[in-house]
Amino acid sequence: GLYSFGPQTVISYTVGETPILEMPARGAAEGRGVTAPISARMLRIGPRAAALTLLVATHADRQAKLRVSHVADGPRRTDVALLSAEGPGDRPRGVSETTTIAAGVLPAIPRAVWKGTDDGRLLLTIPAGNEPLEFTVWHTRSPAANSERVLAEVAWRSFGTPVNFEQFTRGGPRRWPAILTTRISLLPGDGPFAVDVLAHPADNPWLAQMRFTGLDFFDDGDTLAACTWDGDVWLARGLKGLAREAKPNGAPDAPVELAWQRIASGLFQPLGLKIVAGKIHVTCRDQLVVLHDLNGDGETDFYENLNSDHQVTEHFHEFAMGLQTDDEGNFYYAKSARHALPALVPHHGTLLRVARDGSRTEIVANGFRAANGVCLNPDGSFIVTDQEGHWNPKNRINRVTPGGFYGNMFGYHDRTDASDSAMEQPVCWITNRFDRSPAELLWVTTERWGSLRGSLLNLSYGYGKIYVVPHENAGGQWQGGMCDLPLAAFPTGIMRARFHPHDGQLYVCGMYAWAGSATQPGGLYRVRYTGRPVHVPVKLHARRGGFDITFSDRLEPAAAGDARRFALKTWGLKRTANYGSEHFDERPLAVASASLADDGRTVRLELPDIRPTWCMEIKYSLRSAEGTPVNGTIHNTVHRLAE
Known part of the structure; x- marks a missing residue:
């Protein structure tokens, strides 16, 4: 180090x-x-x-x-x-x-x-x-x-x-002595979610860009650490003020101040951060580094190289993305492949596991192009996204199991069969218009998010959005789709998110570099659930002759039973060595009838012509049980139809 x-x-x-x-x-x-x-x-x-x-x-x-x-x-x-x-x-x-x-x-x-x-x-x-x-x-x-x-x-x-x-080697003088303060005015939301802008000191004495790529919380509940793509790590203190002054609807009475401290610099394109036993761990392009403050002034005095097994070439595209841990303390992150070129080193296009003590690295799965982060599932599998490109006809969400191959023939592996059947199929393919660049996923683990607890969320770098990912296990093959959460797009691309262990709300961070529509350089936000109904799909079920959509909250039966309020279409893709794919055989899918199940949340669509498809779009215009509009679009994939 x-x-x-x-x-x-x-x-x-x-x-x-x-x-x-x-x-x-x-x-x-x-x-x-x-x-x-x-x-x-x-x-x-x-x-x-x-x-x-x-x-x-x-x-x-x-x-x-x-x-x-x-x-x-x-x-x-x-x-x-x-x-x-x-x-x-x-x-x-x-x-x-x-x-x-x-x-x-x-x-x-x-x-x-x-x-x-x-x-x-x-x-x-x-x-x-x-x-x-x-x-x-x-x-x-x-x-x-x-x-x-x-x-x-x-x-x-x-x-x-x-x-x-x-x-x-005992700790030196502070390099960045200024503590920078920002003020946050929090307002109650008029929908199911309210977004608090956690203002960051973009105008700082060091002209440091603050393009956030990872965050996590210390046990005190008051402090978060965030890394930036330009190589810095910052602390933001004052999070307890968000809860201390909160009204019943979750918005505080007075502005809250955050105190920002720059504590580390010079890291190589960090794209993931995790706090373990009070120590900040950061995924960089060249190493997994641990930050140590040796003299108690908050700044990093020792940058410990916990592991640097993943090899680095000069290619611009081979990012190391995300950082999570399992119950045994092992670390996980994804290492990108080269753009449009065959792999050179064993870690190109892989999901990696690093031992808790940093002593070894194992390849969990391969065949990825640019998997932007990693999510651990309760069953021991993983979820990673991947980006459209060569051998990847569109963006996708993958459920990953050890030993799996996920399709990129330019990755480092010994696969020679380029057929679609030789790769693990994704949970869903995502067309560019719906999400041009997906980032990391995470599970809703907090009771504070009401009916969405247990749901899977996807973050969008491309459009600055958050999506819910309803899905099902169809005989061992996960399949599902995506739908926007009912909140406005963020001004920057959303990269990483974590639920705060104390206030139970979602903190998200992001940045813009290129190939995105949300172009603010960076941002940090809290997404609060206000307690109002969300009315988003939380489960999809494809069956022979029909399709079922379970919503988070109750719907008005008459609207849910009107087949004219649904519009479906399907199309295919072609996976080749070329970059991306156009839509093939795009056609409407007729809805014969619609009905609302006894639970008041599940809509049953009868679709005589339904069959497995790479891509499906479901548009709906419904009403809640309270009579408010419920409009949305689902993009999904169907691999198998249940009997």
């Missing part, structure tokens, strides 16, 4: 079983015909059972020769290693006969050995030992011959004072 101390960074790692601390430094040599920058690595190497070899530098001329010069200045003694391109011959551009790499160690290490290799590398072998060593390795590129004494003097002057590594 990395220790952060003001402008200094200490790298912590191991070689075999040997712990090592390393801090970079720099200096400059000037005088006696020598002008050169000097790079240095200040090191503390722990006990080592075997000798260690350090790569110090590489000469551009692979035929460079090594010469070691002993330099003494009173009690100060060191060896300077010089790797030089000597004599005539063809060389790389910019390398002359006198180009020399000079390097040294301060203080001198007994029995350390310099070595030059046949391919131009300069190595330093450090002997085995039971005691830790603290020293500095420096090197520079110098065009001047016989410059070792000048360079040694500069190195003694610049790096001769031993480094107190303990000072740099």
